[in-house]
Amino acid sequence: MPPVGLGAAILFAGALACGLVANAEETADFHKPEAVTKIAFGSCFDPRDKVDTAFDGVLAQKPDVFVFLGDNIYGDTADMDVLRKKYAELEAVDGFRKVRETSTLLATWDDHDYGINDGGKSYSKRKESQQIFLDFFKDPADSPRRKREGVYASYTFGPVGKRCQILLLDTRYFRDEIPRSKEKRKPRTVGWYRPVDDPSLTLLGETQWAWLERQLKVPADVRIIASSIQVLAVEKGMENWGNVPHEQRRLFELLRKHRADHTVAISGDVHFAELSKTQIGSYPFYDMTSSGLSHTNRGWASADNSLRVGKSHFQRNAGLVEIDWEGKKLELAAVGEDGQKLFSHSVPFLELRFP
Template structure:
């Protein structure tokens, strides 16, 4: 309650060029996140474990429910199932909850721009997460949004991307060519007209990368770096991935990294963008995981993947100027840990 009560009363919305959508004056030091939460499964989600680290912010990265329907009454009932989870309600009361969506809460498995009920689904999503009626999100297509926390010198920006609303269909790999892979459904497109974020979201993102921030988190429902598994990821649309990297370089977006979900296991990935080490910490899932997928190739992986219920935790040490990337298991043990000083995350 400490953080929530101090900042929500001084929240404001900006729609100007170069300014964030929402700013909170309170400084954050612990940010938890997770994805792939199915309230209908018998396994208990990790909300109590997450609450135990007393996060300032919790980020839902998608598949927050498993809707998979074009019937909005069905989708509404499935949101009600999440609302009925006591651990979720307690976490929501304890901290600030931010959210984007992935395919299953968007409405269709592996769905993109062709999902016919995306406008209706968007309204349900925003209503459930108590989006203000006059917010920037309510005035544009897609659920992407930006938030800043804290004063200059210890300001954290969170960029929630929408990888569903505008995305073109992905090239599929024929079943006979999957070579027994546990996944391997998609291959990178060669068509540079194919979109992932859509032009309006790209314009918004470029503006957001010019907002002053001392730590910047890019929250993507799908993995930004890992691509060999042939699952949905940014590597399926390589020209869009390259565009992201070029924007980071252009604006020298120091102290920037990604968090992602979707794949039903956890891992930390790293790619060198020239001299800049770009990290993507993946956490999935809150209620269920997939051991076989965790064993698949990822040439960017640091250490080992973790196949089990998990949640991600980012710790920002403002005094010593460092970041800690962590994955927690059900017992709140840190099964993945990695320390990164601010000085490492600098564009030369």
Template sequence: MKKFIFLSLSLIFLSCKTTQKPSEDDLFKIAFGSCNLQDKDQSYWELIGSENPDAFIWGGDNIYADTEDMDEMERMYAQQKTNAYYQKFIYQLDNKVYGTWDDHDYGLNDGGVNWEYKDQSQQLLLDFLDVEDSERRNRKGIYSSEIIKVKGHEIKVIILDTRYFRSDLQKSSNQSKRYKASQDAELTLLGEKQWKWLDEELKESNADYHLIVSSIQVLSHQHGFETWGNFPSEVEKLENLLVKRQVKNPLILSGDRHISEFSQKEIEGLDVPLTDFTSSGLTHAYTGFSGEENEYRVGKVVPKISYGLIEFDFENNQLLLEIKSTKNNKQLQKLVLQMK
């Protein structure tokens, strides 16, 4: 197990070997974020753009629609997509915009498999992401994968859909928590078809890095809101699959919570700890946050508006994860991962 060093202003994970700081040209950057109210100030895209990211990933709640009126949802997507700040930002990217949905852009708060308008909503999200006519247009659910090839390395971006197939959540009798974990192994988060697809994607992958995008947190499970932890059998299934397919350098990206944080879990059979980088939200945050349990938390919770930035240092095989303010671009917390 690697030894870690804590510094007071930020959290840094380093291996024992000495590394040289790479030049800006040697880095590859991916920005990501979630929870974006389209009616709020969008000038923060200039701050993200100042980091010169090569790609951007939407983590869900890309707009706040919560409506059965698909014409109204289309109008909201258009409002976001045509925003001058956003347009300027996506124009500068070398790679396209990737993304998943969460509940508010799905159309129903905490919605799952029974949402009546999910197929119409899916097409609107694909329009927003400029997905051309392809199998994704005919597939049930918005899960997909992309390979980014850069400097002789491959980054596989795996977009999961935690809405379209998700079984009903179990209400908690604890007044401080909305939902509770269900021990019913028949309940599902991803659904049979998506699980089969994910297995094939990981089985056939030769990528050097795997970014797994989940709109809800995977590791943090004690807060009583939406989380993979409400489906313990699905968490176990994912962990077992990562080990079975010997997935190289996995990193989970999540959103939803209106807080940002790092979570990390040692999983026997994986070469590196499994890290869940939660970034939420871009335009609003849980400013009244007073604390919650997370046995896997690394560092502190950041209850401020922010986005996530991942810097790939291929020479030293390290990832720099940064939580950065969408107010002033200040670094709020960071984590360095030594990959294999």
């Protein structure tokens, strides 16, 4: 697969060099005809940390696709000039530019690049921030993300039989404010959130939910759901899908309804790497978490997660999903700065099937 530059990575006639074209016959937002086997991902990168080795592990793996899951910069501002300057700092990072030049770069956001810590729909500059985000990641004027609120998007790669769908979710633009718990923090937790019992609170918003259900009808042989925050791990008190359990159940029910076989989640945010697993009926659903690219937290890595598979790892890392089309299996892994795997977990396609 030839290298794909950032400006070409996501669109249309003006980007024929990358071949990623919105096709009227596809219901995904974008399609690229070449099959992919390596999807790397990461989050939590602060250019101010000047960690020159942050992207070395990604580059060593030579991925077809790299997904930036959010906290791609640390903006945390309502001043859009400041936000643009923070993105310019990322642009100046040599490793980032190399990743952009040698793989298809996809991106969603989390709170710090959205503009405000733990922020949601009440952030006053969300529309302006979206435009700066899309400008930086070079979405053309006719990109679907230019025509709707939020930065969610869907991508398919490869022919039928080797088709991978990547669904980038937006957990910020429509998110209701989740109240912080007033209870004393429990041991082995690091945050202040607890599951809420108010079913009116939303994480994705109805427009994005409707889009997601349509996307689950798109034929795909492997699906990757990319969420900026963890989908499964709920005990550490940080932001996660479990804080709005009715939204988490809604996701599970959609996957079951549409028999979304061979589907896994990837996530970031927590400044360490871990793999989580739950059962949706008899379906084993995995969430592979990777962060951070520039800074991590040893203490947070020791927080409780009863769904964790194996151990957590606090070294700087990136995530990796490898698709073995011939062997019909997925490998979920975290990769260190030296390009070596900190851990990996193999799952046969046969196990990832809804009854």
